[in-house]
Amino acid sequence: MKNITILIVFLCSISSTVNAIPYGNYDVHQIFNKVPEKHQIELNLKYLDQMTKDLDVHAETYPPLFDCDSDKQRATEDIKKLTDLLAILKNGDPDKLIMFRAAHLNVIAHNLDIPLAAVKADSIYRQLTTKYPADAQLSYFYGLFLATSNQSDRAIFF
DSSP states (O other): OHHHHHHHHHHHHHHHHHTOOOOOOOOGGGGEEEEGGGTEEEEOHHHHHHHHHHHHHHHSSSSOOOSSHHHHHHHHHHHHHHHHHHHHHTSSSOOHHHHHHHHHHHHHHHHTTOTTHHHHHHHHHHHHHHHOTTOHHHHHHHHHHHHHTTOGGGOOOO
């Protein structure tokens, strides 16, 4: 019986790694598109959302699940760059969706054990809930973050 239990634990532990989907190869700089005729640089939200979707597959919850260590390292570097870029974009009077993306990416960064990411996510979510108190989707994601980061006592009840 003991051998069967050990075998089941072993198989479960390797199956989670075997079933992991490889993390994609991304160039963070592609979230910006140069528009020469307008002399502007535009944000490529489609590419940003594609990266975020891939990061979600691997690190939306804790612990993150990657196919290999190099995928996790690449994702960690990508998320650091993305959160830094979005921190710059959310300065001034930022767009609601930019701030929401920044909060969500900081949640992913927190799940990848990046220092202060939870503090940044919380700060952004508090700014958003102050500005948009009736947004149910925003409240849901903020509550989910609080629950998964062991801060459920700070949840806002309606």
